Amino acid sequence: MTTAELAIETRGLTKRFGTYAAVKSIDLSVPHGSVFGFLGPNGSGKTTTIRMLLGLASPTSGEARVLGSAMPRENASVLPRVGALVEGPGFYPYLSGADNLRRLDSADRYAPSRTRGARVADALERVGLSAAAGKKVKAYSLGMKQRLGIANALLTPRELLILDEPTNGLDPQGTREVRTLVRSLASQGTTIFVSSHLLAEIEQICTHAAVMSAGSLVAQGTLDELRAVGRPRVRVETPDVPLAAGVFGKLGMTVEATSAESAADELVAVFGDTTIEPDAIVTALVTAKVRVRGFAVETPSLEDRFVSLTGEGFNVDH
Amino acid sequence: MLAALAAVPILIAIAVRVTRAGSGGAGPAFLDRVENNGLFVVFVALGVCVPLFLPLTVGVVAGDTIAGEASNGTLRYLLIAPAGRIRLLAVKYVGSAAFCLAATLVVCIAGALIGFALFPSGSITILSGDTVSLADALGRSLLVALYVTVSLLGLSAIGLFMSTLTDVPVGAMAATIILSVASEVLDQLPQLDWLHPWLFSNYWLGFGDFLRDPISWANFGTNAWLQAGYIIVFGALAYGRFAAKDILS
Numbered sequence: 001m002t003t004a005e006l007a008i009e010t011r012g013l014t015k016r017f018g019t020y021a022a023v024k025s026i027d028l029s030v031p032h033g034s035v036f037g038f039l040g041p042n043g044s045g046k047t048t049t050i051r052m053l054l055g056l057a058s059p060t061s062g063e064a065r066v067l068g069s070a071m072p073r074e075n076a077s078v079l080p081r082v083g084a085l086v087e088g089p090g091f092y093p094y095l096s097g098a099d100n101l102r103r104l105d106s107a108d109r110y111a112p113s114r115t116r117g118a119r120v121a122d123a124l125e126r127v128g129l130s131a132a133a134g135k136k137v138k139a140y141s142l143g144m145k146q147r148l149g150i151a152n153a154l155l156t157p158r159e160l161l162i163l164d165e166p167t168n169g170l171d172p173q174g175t176r177e178v179r180t181l182v183r184s185l186a187s188q189g190t191t192i193f194v195s196s197h198l199l200a201e202i203e204q205i206c207t208h209a210a211v212m213s214a215g216s217l218v219a220q221g222t223l224d225e226l227r228a229v230g231r232p233r234v235r236v237e238t239p240d241v242p243l244a245a246g247v248f249g250k251l252g253m254t255v256e257a258t259s260a261e262s263a264a265d266e267l268v269a270v271f272g273d274t275t276i277e278p279d280a281i282v283t284a285l286v287t288a289k290v291r292v293r294g295f296a297v298e299t300p301s302l303e304d305r306f307v308s309l310t311g312e313g314f315n316v317d318h
Numbered sequence: 319m320l321a322a323l324a325a326v327p328i329l330i331a332i333a334v335r336v337t338r339a340g341s342g343g344a345g346p347a348f349l350d351r352v353e354n355n356g357l358f359v360v361f362v363a364l365g366v367c368v369p370l371f372l373p374l375t376v377g378v379v380a381g382d383t384i385a386g387e388a389s390n391g392t393l394r395y396l397l398i399a400p401a402g403r404i405r406l407l408a409v410k411y412v413g414s415a416a417f418c419l420a421a422t423l424v425v426c427i428a429g430a431l432i433g434f435a436l437f438p439s440g441s442i443t444i445l446s447g448d449t450v451s452l453a454d455a456l457g458r459s460l461l462v463a464l465y466v467t468v469s470l471l472g473l474s475a476i477g478l479f480m481s482t483l484t485d486v487p488v489g490a491m492a493a494t495i496i497l498s499v500a501s502e503v504l505d506q507l508p509q510l511d512w513l514h515p516w517l518f519s520n521y522w523l524g525f526g527d528f529l530r531d532p533i534s535w536a537n538f539g540t541n542a543w544l545q546a547g548y549i550i551v552f553g554a555l556a557y558g559r560f561a562a563k564d565i566l567s
Contacts, residue, residue, distance in 0.1 A: 054398050055397075056394055058564065084398050089391070091390075093390075108400065108401070
């Protein structure tokens with residue numbers, strides 16, 4: 001893919017704080033028009049990467065190009081075309097929601113002041129905050145502040161939206177509205193870069209994704225490419241585990257786990273290189289007099305892939 | 319803070335009025351003249367506010383400029399708007415300079431109002447012994463206010479620089495106020511005579527020049543150059559620090 005087709009491109013992007021590397025030489029490629037999910041556990045370097053993309057922090061080494069221009073050198077020409085929500089919303093508590101947006105909009109030299117009022121009202125409308133526009137932000141709930149943060153990113157038409165954890169603190173309804181909003185913006189051609197640790201979220205709205213783990217980029221591609229790495233599995237519930245394992249062996253499948261960890265008698269096997277129809281597997285099992293009590297074919301979810309890439313542990317690495 | 323500043327001349331005027339203790343030459347400068355003309359409340363109040371109260375409020379405002387935005391989480395949104403880092407610094411500095419002017423004017427206006435309410439107005443005998451008309455005296459008061467405002471600009475630049483060093487506004491405020499006190503303490507030590515002309519607080523109380531005939535502009539000129547020097551040095555330091563700073567707040 002050529003540079004011109006990428007909305008975000010980084011080469012060897014690295015950020016060190018002292019001796020600790022928060023981001024280790026990552027090569028991101030975000031195509032124009034994609035909804036790009038940026039996944040990773042807490043502390044994996046997602047927000048630091050976003051700060052570098054927005055010119056808030058300068059990379060220790062490597063380069064970042066956003067909308068074709070080098071950051072942070074070309075901040076002034078790139079940033080007006082980018083809307084962003086970084087590490088939660090930040091507003092003046094003693095100003096109303098609408099006044100906060102007006103203040104931030106007037107900080108943007110390129111935003112026309114003539115249309116400011118209309119654009120602020122429109123942005124508030126899009127995130128469902130029109131009714132609370134005149135309320136002071138200190139009276140807002142977390143979810144309302146989050147919505148206001150998204151409204152700020154939508155003040156002017158943007159070519160690229162960078163949304164860091166956009167559904168944080170939102171109720172299920174708000175989450176769904178954000179999904180709808182992202183889809184509608186994407187359908188108008190805006191490239192959307194969403195960071196999240198909520199896989200279900202990403203799976204529902206994204207076309208592409210990348211996975212960060214402990215500062216490194218461990219996977220990147222279209223959602224299908226990422227899922228395809230894991231092979232479908234077959235889960236069989238049976239009292240005749242050894243017998244079934246033998247049948248799987250003959251079919252060229254690898255037995256992955258037996259019932260050691262669960263109470264039910266079951267085993268899991270991974271499909272081999274040759275494609276076998278699930279009904280053929282059942283036939284083979286039954287022919288071999290395996291008593292089949294349950295049978296399921298499981299396609300790996302993004303979550304399985306995510307966990308296999310970033311590890312099971314709950315602890316923040318490093 | 320502006321209300322607290324306005325309270326200073328009001329308290330002074332009421333104290334003088336109630337106790338009639340203006341004579342004797344004790345207490346702050348010009349205090350004994352208040353009973354002759356209410357306008358002197360302005361100069362007494364400025365004399366009281368300039369060493370401590372005004373630097374305190376300026377330190378709070380200037381120290382809050384960048385660090386306050388950082389602790390609020392709004393700094394990152396201003397920068398990606400994009401406000402431009404130099405532009406943001408300049409706007410913030412102009413804002414604190416405007417506060418210096420507003421703070422001084424509040425003391426002056428409150429002082430003049432309460433002074434004229436409680437004491438005689440009309441023609442006024444100034445420090446050199448000449449008597450000038452009230453209009454002339456009011457003009458001189460405005461010059462005094464300008465002098466005090468200019469005096470505080472160097473401290474504002476120091477506050478702006480301190481504010482770029484931290485994400486904790488209280489730290490920047492405290493550092494700025496401590497520096498202003500330190501400068502005044504050094505100014506009191508005769509052993510450091512050679513240093514005095516370089517201290518930003520050295521000419522703070524020189525506004526009495528405007529209360530003599532003829533008006534002497536020497537202190538005003540020297541003070542203005544000194545403050546300009548502080549603005550350039552600390553403005554450059556603030557820019558150097560802020561332009562390349564990683565915004566992690």
